[in-house]
Amino acid sequence: MKTTVMSNKFFTITLIGLIVFAGLSFGNLPAPQITVGVQVVDGVTFRFADYMAIDHLQLAIFNYLNTLVSSDFQPYGSWDGWYADDFFGLQHYVLAFMQYSVSMMFESTLGYRTDYYRNFSRDLIRKMNTTEAEWCNNSIEYREWSNPSYNFLDYWWPNTTTPDSDDLYVGGFRGPANIMWTGHYALMMSLFERNFNTGEMRDELGWFVADWNNSLTTDGFGNPKEGGIWGVGLIPCEPYIVFVQCNSIPIVTTELYDNMYNTSYMEGGMWEYGLDFIEANMTDNYGLFTDGYYMMKPTGFVESPTGPDYTFPGPSLDRITNDGRRQVSSYCNGWALAFLEYTWGGKTIPLYPAYIDVYGRELSGDRMYIIDSYNHPSTFGTFDILGTLFTLHLAKQRGDFVTRDRILNFLWPAFNQVWSEDGRTMHFDTMSLEPFLQSAMAFGWIWAKSPVSIKDLADARSPDFWNYPYISKADDANIWVYQAVWDSLKDAFILNIRVDATATLTFSNFVHTPTAYSSGYALGELVSLGDGFRLTLDPGVYNLVIK
Amino acid sequence: MMTEDNQMGTQEQSKPFRVLFRLEDITSSFWTILIGLIGAVLFMAFSTLSMPFLAISLFKFGILPTIVIIALVGAFRGPFSGFLAGYIGVAVGDLLLHSTIVSFTLQGIAYGLMGLVVGLSSYNFATGRSLAKLSILSLVGLVLTALLLVVVGIVVEGYSVLVGIGFVLLPMLTQGIPTVLLLVPVSARVIHAAELKALPTGS
Secondary structure (H helix, E strand, O other): OHHHHHOOHHHHHHHHHHHHHHHHOOOOOOOOOOOOOEEEEOOEEEEHHHOOOOOHHHHHHHHHHHHHHOOOOOOOOOOOOOOOOOOHHHHHHHHHHHHHHHHHHHHHOOOEOOHHHHHHHHHHHHHHOOOHHHHHHHOHHHHHHHOOOOOOOOOEEOOOOOOOOOOEEOOOOOOOOOHHHHHHHHHHHHHHHHHHOOOOOHHHHHHHHHHHHHHHHEOOOOOEOOOOOOOOOOOOEOOOEEOHHHHHHHHHHHHHHHHHHOOOOOOOOOOHHHHHHHHHHOEOOOOOEOOOEEOOOOOOOOOOOOOOOOOOOEEOEOOOOOOOOEOOOHHHHHHHHHHOHHHHHHHHOOHHHHHHHHHEEEEEOOEEEEOOOOOOOOOOOHHHHHHHHHHHHHHHHOOOHHHHHHHHHHHHHHOEEEEOOOOOOEEEEOOOOOOOHHHHHHHHHHHHHOOOOHHHHOOOOOHHHHHOOEEEEEOHHHEEEEEEEEEOOOOEEEEEEEEOOOEEEEEEOOOOOOEEEEOOEEEEEOEEEOOEEEEEEOOEEEEEEEO | OOOHHHHHHHHHHHHHHHHHOOOOOHHHHHHHHHHHHHHHHHHHHHHOOOOOEEEEOOEEEEOOHHHHHHHHHHHHHOHHHHHHHHHHHHHHHHHHHHOOOOHHHHHHHHHHHHHHHHHOOOOOOOOHHHHHHHHHHHHHHHHHHHHHHHHHHHHHHOOOHHHHHHHHHHHHHHHHHHHHHHHHHHHHHHHHHHHHHHOOOOO
């Protein structure tokens, strides 16, 4: 047969060509799958597939993100590898959604709480909070708010041009009219406290929630007023326009704050007026959300002679069709439907099918993307990609993994995977398309694939949780933790781990000296130390039950 | 008015069609349909694989094993079988693997077109000339398929021209062209050799 096959020059040439071509294009293989076994220890069955897990790729991506975020690699006001110089106004969103994504990852292995994850989360918050005083034009304060091109600083409510003593100054970076930063910053802090419970950010977080409550239920000076300072029950950005999506962030924050600290802002109706306002004024014919509502004419607003006729207050209008249609966008809906689900599931969950139907576009059975606006579906640009990214998480949260995977297949296979030499970090190379996307495409993978969504994170951990055994110290640079959770029903710690080089892990909160089991057989007792119990592992892959 | 001569003439003209489409009799039709269906199953199976690739700037290079299946089924069993492999493979694959039917299965027709084009000619897989013909017809089929996919996407699905070119046409061509020029003739030759070994008297 070999002779028969090879006795043909054309065949031989094409075969050589095929081998050369296949060799040159051989890359971007799937990362190794994790193994999830079944063990029986003392008559109790442990099925690792029943516990939440994160995969090798997510961990490699996190290690890459750590090189962008950690103060071990660059100071808080440095942005090497972020490629954000042309995207000043968007940079803080990248920081915020990175925090939400990694928080989902942390929650997936909630028994692994060493300095590695905690320091990352804290450093990310500090990058978000870089001030002009310390970091000048490299600060987020400058990039997001006080940049002269934005004209946000000299802003008073309700009089923007001749402020008098009755007007309220709302032009501050941390002030009541910058929910596009304060909301994200506070949610980042609340997720930090939820995940690590250090208490270090509680006071600052509490200040923001109280300030929002003041903005939403009073005239800003503390006198009760329905609809709050602006009369819409929502907090503006930019600072004269309110968005559903931007307000969904402080709503989640308020829910989580109430859950963590037993306050009752939500029960007190802090957001009720705003949600009613959205229902009445910020929805389209499908019941989906429209993108923006002006409470006043923006400072410096110049009406285009060829643009739509605005009325103030009134909805933001589509500037492309120019016929008075409301501005609609997939990024607004993909974001808001996910983040409002915890509070407003009765409204948002039934809207999901309509959202996919209206905004989804199918390229093939295995690929689809989300258009920016159904007012002009045949265009494609940054906001289509943005809507596509937001829908990933929404689809995951709704359990629609078919749609989630089809969207993943649209964007990610276009980029090469770049692994570090030691195999510890990986990112998708977006330099040929848009460098700024590089970090977003990295955490976007975690955003899409981790088994936890923002709705899950709105619940606080139970008080008992903090007494469960967990990994408090480890040689983080030598290990890959795929599963790590205390099973409180079976009184055992589940650990699925890959070890690159001999590593030690310290467990806290065990009330007795635990034993590690692998394949149902005891590997031995952990070593008792002053601050916990130590487990030393040689290189390899382990499914361990520790009890 | 239909005459006897006309009727006979119709029968004469239909014979090449049946031969060409390998639907001469019940047995032949059965095998043609069966092989088309087997091709469709293989198409679905290969479509689930994560294939290696290399992106250079905005161009993505690699091998598409799915279109090899369509071309080979068309080449070995004729246009109808090739069309079935593509059409059923896409339509049923979309339904089973992704719970959707895209553009009223017009995409399946686009893929089936490739098998149809390749199957319109006959091949002697022992000769380089014939293998080259297979490559060229596969290329023609691929280009038609890619263009039809984009047209269907823009007209029926309503996605943007930019998406059609950047996310459908370009990847299809940069992966498809090396596949049809290299992997299709190599695979055909290997299968033919295996066929000869299994069936020494030929088929």
